[in-house]
Amino acid sequence: MATRQDFDLDPRARDVLREIVMQHIASGEPIGSRTLSKCGKFQLSPASLRNVMADLEELGFLTQPHTSAGRVPTDRGYRFFINHLMKSRPLSSREQQAIDEGVSVGSEIDDVLHHASALLSKLSDQVGLVFMPTLMQFAVRSMDFIAVAESRIMVVIVGANGVVVNKIIETRFLFTRDELEKISRYITGEFAGLTLDAIRRRLIRLTEQERAQHDEMLQKTISLGIDAVNAPYEHDLYVEGASSILNKPEYADAASLRKTFLALQEKEKLVELLETCLAEEGLQILIGAESDFTQINNFSIVARRYGSTSAPLGMVGIIGPMRMEYARMAPLVDYLSRALSRKIEEEEHTNG
Amino acid sequence: MATRQDFDLDPRARDVLREIVMQHIASGEPIGSRTLSKCGKFQLSPASLRNVMADLEELGFLTQPHTSAGRVPTDRGYRFFINHLMKSRPLSSREQQAIDEGVSVGSEIDDVLHHASALLSKLSDQVGLVFMPTLMQFAVRSMDFIAVAESRIMVVIVGANGVVVNKIIETRFLFTRDELEKISRYITGEFAGLTLDAIRRRLIRLTEQERAQHDEMLQKTISLGIDAVNAPYEHDLYVEGASSILNKPEYADAASLRKTFLALQEKEKLVELLETCLAEEGLQILIGAESDFTQINNFSIVARRYGSTSAPLGMVGIIGPMRMEYARMAPLVDYLSRALSRKIEEEEHTNG
DNA sequence: TTTGGCACTCTCTCCGCTTGAGTGCTAAAC
DNA sequence: GTTTAGCACTCAAGCGGAGAGAGTGCCAAA
Numbered sequence: 001m002a003t004r005q006d007f008d009l010d011p012r013a014r015d016v017l018r019e020i021v022m023q024h025i026a027s028g029e030p031i032g033s034r035t036l037s038k039c040g041k042f043q044l045s046p047a048s049l050r051n052v053m054a055d056l057e058e059l060g061f062l063t064q065p066h067t068s069a070g071r072v073p074t075d076r077g078y079r080f081f082i083n084h085l086m087k088s089r090p091l092s093s094r095e096q097q098a099i100d101e102g103v104s105v106g107s108e109i110d111d112v113l114h115h116a117s118a119l120l121s122k123l124s125d126q127v128g129l130v131f132m133p134t135l136m137q138f139a140v141r142s143m144d145f146i147a148v149a150e151s152r153i154m155v156v157i158v159g160a161n162g163v164v165v166n167k168i169i170e171t172r173f174l175f176t177r178d179e180l181e182k183i184s185r186y187i188t189g190e191f192a193g194l195t196l197d198a199i200r201r202r203l204i205r206l207t208e209q210e211r212a213q214h215d216e217m218l219q220k221t222i223s224l225g226i227d228a229v230n231a232p233y234e235h236d237l238y239v240e241g242a243s244s245i246l247n248k249p250e251y252a253d254a255a256s257l258r259k260t261f262l263a264l265q266e267k268e269k270l271v272e273l274l275e276t277c278l279a280e281e282g283l284q285i286l287i288g289a290e291s292d293f294t295q296i297n298n299f300s301i302v303a304r305r306y307g308s309t310s311a312p313l314g315m316v317g318i319i320g321p322m323r324m325e326y327a328r329m330a331p332l333v334d335y336l337s338r339a340l341s342r343k344i345e346e347e348e349h350t351n352g
Numbered sequence: 353m354a355t356r357q358d359f360d361l362d363p364r365a366r367d368v369l370r371e372i373v374m375q376h377i378a379s380g381e382p383i384g385s386r387t388l389s390k391c392g393k394f395q396l397s398p399a400s401l402r403n404v405m406a407d408l409e410e411l412g413f414l415t416q417p418h419t420s421a422g423r424v425p426t427d428r429g430y431r432f433f434i435n436h437l438m439k440s441r442p443l444s445s446r447e448q449q450a451i452d453e454g455v456s457v458g459s460e461i462d463d464v465l466h467h468a469s470a471l472l473s474k475l476s477d478q479v480g481l482v483f484m485p486t487l488m489q490f491a492v493r494s495m496d497f498i499a500v501a502e503s504r505i506m507v508v509i510v511g512a513n514g515v516v517v518n519k520i521i522e523t524r525f526l527f528t529r530d531e532l533e534k535i536s537r538y539i540t541g542e543f544a545g546l547t548l549d550a551i552r553r554r555l556i557r558l559t560e561q562e563r564a565q566h567d568e569m570l571q572k573t574i575s576l577g578i579d580a581v582n583a584p585y586e587h588d589l590y591v592e593g594a595s596s597i598l599n600k601p602e603y604a605d606a607a608s609l610r611k612t613f614l615a616l617q618e619k620e621k622l623v624e625l626l627e628t629c630l631a632e633e634g635l636q637i638l639i640g641a642e643s644d645f646t647q648i649n650n651f652s653i654v655a656r657r658y659g660s661t662s663a664p665l666g667m668v669g670i671i672g673p674m675r676m677e678y679a680r681m682a683p684l685v686d687y688l689s690r691a692l693s694r695k696i697e698e699e700e701h702t703n704g
Numbered sequence: 705t706t707t708g709g710c711a712c713t714c715t716c717t718c719c720g721c722t723t724g725a726g727t728g729c730t731a732a733a734c
Numbered sequence: 735g736t737t738t739a740g741c742a743c744t745c746a747a748g749c750g751g752a753g754a755g756a757g758t759g760c761c762a763a764a
Contacts (some may be wrong), residue, residue, distance in 0.1 A: 032726050045738050050727070068726050068745040107504065108520045146496045146508050148516050149699075152459065154508055156498050156518075164500050166508075166518055168460050181533055243617060246610040257609065258598040265595060347501075384757050397707050402758070420714040420757045 009059075009080075015041070016052045017061055018085040021073045025323055028249045030070030075288040075322070078300070082285055082326055089327045091335055095123060103339045107347060109163050114238050116316060116340055121241025124332055126320035127264065128240040129303065131274040133314055134233045135159050139195055142188040145180045145224060153180070155228040160193070161311055162347045167231045173220050183221045200229045237267050237274070250298070250321045260297045264319075269293045274315040277303055283334050288322045298322045302329045304337040308345045316340060361411075361432075367393070368404045369413055370437040373425045377675055380601045382422030427640040427674070430652070434637055434678055441679045443687055447475060455691045459699060461515050466590050468668060468692055473593025476684055478672035479616065480592040481655065483626040485666055486585045487511050491547055494540040497532045497576065505532070507580040512545070513663050514699050519583045525572050535573045552581045589619050589626070602650070602673045612649045616671075621645045626667040629655055635686050640674045650674045654681045656689040660697045668692060 009017070019041055020031045033046035033053060042049065053071055056062045061077035064070070073081065091099075102119040106112060113130045121128030139160035146154045148168055153175065156166045175183075191199045203225045210218045242264055251257045264270075273293050277284050286301040288294055294301060302324075303317025316337045318329055361369070371393055372383045385398035385405060394401065405423055408414045413429035416422070425433065443451075454471040458464060465482045473480030491512035498506045500520055505527065508518045527535075543551045555577045562570045594616055603609045616622075625645050629636050638653040640646055646653060654676075655669025668689045670681055 030726090034726075046726090047738055047740095048736080051737090054728080064727085066745060068724095068743085070726065107522065142499070144498045146498070147494070148508075148510050149514065154516065154518070156500075156506055156508070158500050162501065164506065164520065166506070168516060170459065177537070185529070243610070243613045246606065246613060252606055254598065254604055254606070254609070257606070258595070261595045261598060382757090386757075398757090399707055399709090399759095400705085403706090406759080416758085418714060420712085420755095422757065 013052055013056060014085060016049065017056055017073075017077060018081060020053075020056075020062065020071060021077060021081040021085070024073060025325055028323060030065055030072045032070035035070065075290065078287045078322060078326075079290075082287070086327050086330075088330050091331050095332070096335065098123065099336050099339050103336070103343045109344070109347070110236070112340070112343065113236070113314075114240075116336060117238035117240040120316065120318055120332070120336055121244060124318045124320070124329055125241075125244050125247070126318040126324060126329070127242055127244060128238070129270070129274070129301075129315070129317050129319055130236075130238040130240075131271065131315040132163075132236040133275060133278065134235050135163055135165060135196065137195060137197070138163070138311060139193050140199065141192055143191070143228065144184040144188070145175070145228070147175060147177060147180055150174055153224065155231065157196075157228075160348075161308065161313060161344065163313070165233055167228075167233060169227050169231050171227055172223055175220065175224070179217070179220065182217075183224055186221060187225055196229045200226065203229070235271060237271055239264060239267065239270070245320070248321050250323065256297065263293070263296050263299075270319075273301070274303065274317075277315055278305060278312065281305060283330055284317075285326065285330070294319075294322075300324055300326075302326065302333045304333050306337040306340040306344070308341060308348060313344060365404055365408060366437060368401065369408055369425075369429060370433060372405075372408075372414065372423060373429060373433040373437070376424060377677055380675060382417055382424045384422035387422065427642065430639045430674060430678075431642075434639070434682075438679050438682075440682050443683050447684070448687065450475065451688050451691050455688070455695045461696070461699070462588070464692070464695065465588070465666075466592075468688060469590035469592040472668065472670055472684070472688055473596060476670045476672070476681055477593075477596050477599070478670040478676060478681070479594055479596055480590070481622070481626070481653075481667070481669050481671055482588075482590040482592075483623065483667040484515070484588040485627060485630065486587050487515055487517060487548065489547060489549070490515070490663060491545055492551065493544055495543070495580065496536040496540070497527070497580070499527060499529060499532055502526055505576065507583065509548075509580075512700075513660065513665060513696065515665070517585055519580075519585060521579050521583050523579055524575055527572065527576070531569070531572065534569075535576055538573060539577055548581045552578065555581070587623060589623055591616060591619065591622070597672070600673050602675065608649065615645070615648050615651075622671075625653070626655065626669075629667055630657060630664060633657060635682055636669075637678065637682070646671075646674075652676060652678075654678065654685045656685050658689040658692040658696070660693060660700060665696060 016036070019036060019039065023031050023039070033049040036042065036049050037044060037046045053062060057064070057071065060074060061080060062071040063074050065072060099119065102115055103112060105115055113132060117128040117130035141158045141160045144156045146156065148154050151171050151174060152168055153171050154166055154168045156164065158164050191202065194202070203222050206218070206222050210222055242261065245251050245260055246257070251260055270293060273291055283302070283304045286294055288298050288300060291301070293299065298321060299319055300322045301317055301319045303315050305312045306316050307313025317333050368388070371388060371391065375383050375391070385401040388394065388401050389396060389398045405414060409416070409423065412426060413432060414423040415426050417424060451471065454467055455464060457467055465484060469480040469482035487509070493510045493512045496508045498508065500506050503523050503526060504520055505523050506518055506520045508516065510516050543554065546554070555574050558574055562574055594613065597603050597612055598609070603612055622645060625643055635654070635656045638646055640650050640652060643653070645651065650673060651671055652674045653669055653671045655667050657664045658668050659665025669685050
């Protein structure tokens with residue numbers, strides 16, 4: 001029904017809605033009929049515009065903060081604007097260059113992602129998000145073990161996509177340097193190309209063999225391998241530039257600032273949200289109440305998947321007040337995610 | 353001269369100063385003679401107290417925000433309070449328990465420190481700081497190399513104090529798994545117990561030998577070793593609980609909030625500050641303009657060194673508005689730093 | 705030396721007023 | 735049948751003055 005109505009809007013109403021959203025994004029103030037009439041794009045008097053605006057309000061695209069104020073777009077107004085009215089403003093070549101350069105700094109993926117998140121925050125003047133989920137679902141290229149202390153071993157896993165994770169685990173057995181080298185070789189040789197999940201299943205199957213053979217070395221290998229795949233490999237979420245919200249007029253008062261900061265600190269919710277977005281291809285825009293998270297403080301999120309097409313790696317995007325320049329944010333996030341993906345595919349290619 | 357004057361304060365002036373500082377810390381408001389008279393600790397009329405307060409103001413311990421307001425302690429007033437008047441309030445057993453438990457979670461040092469910083473922030477309701485400098489000056493226990501991609505190697509260094517750092521470096525040569533194992537053994541065997549700096553010097557000396565012998569394997573070893581010791585191992589600085597300053601009345605307005613957040617984001621300054629503090633043993637309190645950093649926003653820092661006595665590891669502390677409960681913060685930071693040190697010595701012992 | 709009294713200063717808050725932007729409705733004009 | 739002008743109405747925000755309240759310094763008396 002909503003979509004049906006969407007297209008029923010006559011051209012004039014569309015123009016008016018577009019103009020109101022754009023002006024409100026630019027100024028942050030409610031837009032009145034007089035301002036709209038004087039902007040030059042309509043040959044109509046304030047009175048006529050008032051009629052159109054009243055219709056748009058009835059349809060749920062606009063709302064008034066109070067009786068004698070101008071109109072402000074609703075979530076639904078923004079949604080319609082983004083879907084049907086927005087003319088996205090392409091990036092300047094300087095911005096493209098900044099992104100290209102920013103992404104090609106270094107080759108360590110953690111650094112690149114961290115950098116990307118800071119860059120995004122700077123270019124957008126919003127809070128930059130870069131999310132890299134656990135590598136559970138990705139294939140493993142190698143797995144090495146290093147003694148850190150008697151019963152503590154560092155596991156270093158290199159994914160087929162070039163991602164490196166490491167983790168220190170406590171072990172039940174003590175291992176010599178020789179043993180660790182052997183185990184590293186064995187596990188990498190035996191299980192390369194499989195996902196962590198698959199490796200776990202195989203290791204568990206191996207347990208039976210070991211029971212039959214009473215092979216001590218095999219027992220230690222299995223034990224270490226299982227500990228390694230079961231270790232909690234956290235997802236990384238870079239939230240950069242939180243101070244940018246201090247500029248936004250909608251968060252001028254201390255109370256809403258506080259709420260907003262605390263909300264941004266609750267990373268679990270964000271992670272959850274980004275994880276669901278990971279399923280979708282293409283640019284995603286979540287407005288206000290469309291997600292549980294953004295509901296709290298009238299946030300919007302513009303995000304897109306990155307990584308090779310065969311194996312998406314994570315999400316990159318921005319989060320900011322509902323009133324943001326979608327026309328600029330959309331190409332920005334889009335371009336950055338593509339640049340990141342390209343970079344990752346390159347790395348994968350040169351090092352695979 | 354300052355210290356001379358400090359001790360010249362007569363007992364009554366000391367009592368008045370103490371009471372003013374304490375009340376101001378509790379309320380955040382300027383303290384007037386009337387309030388002070390009514391608090392019950394003095395058998396004096398407001399007029400008499402006014403005389404004492406005028407003296408204290410002349411000596412530079414107090415100041416007035418404006419003519420008809422009460423008095424507020426100056427930096428100097430706080431300093432005198434902390435040095436001579438403060439009765440530090442010992443931790444409750446619940447707090448002690450919280451710290452003991454918080455510190456003993458996990459054994460990975462990064463996790464412990466991160467946890468400690470969050471815990472400190474929670475218990476103090478200030479911003480928690482935990483600083484771990486680069487391990488340049490510490491002895492190395494082992495050094496391992498793992499292939500991540502053709503020309504990218506992960507270096508894992510375990511310090512004698514149990515700290516583990518890892519870093520991915522780009523290399524000039526290509527290495528096989530065998531070679532990396534050999535090099536790891538060689539370098540660990542040859543250089544364990546030395547600092548990174550010493551290792552670098554020895555490696556450079558080895559270069560001459562290699563030139564004479566034209567030993568390819570030695571050449572590769574030296575090259576990799578030098579790349580490894582030269583890699584930039586960043587210091588870690590955990591700044592936790594920045595949102596706690598949102599509660600503080602002194603940062604109620606958006607402008608000073610903004611300044612404060614941006615100041616906290618400039619970690620280099622903080623690192624510099626903490627690095628100089630690292631030289632001193634015992635609890636350190638920096639008030640307001642006493643440090644370049646805190647000058648900006650009337651910050652104070654309460655911090656203490658942690659790590660084994662033989663090898664101090666870093667600094668742990670809190671940063672907050674000048675008007676903070678030093679009497680509580682001091683024992684808190686002190687206890688946490690001792691708990692951390694104990695934990696680290698334990699780990700070192702069980703794993704050394 | 706302490707205290708009460710007094711004049712003075714300065715901030716903060718409340719109140720009422722005005723201004724201005726904006727609306728909806730109605731009736732006339734195109 | 736639109737479009738527009740006019741009008742009455744509403745509400746937020748800004749301004750200024752009055753008054754309260756907290757605090758001071760100084761002086762003279764206890």
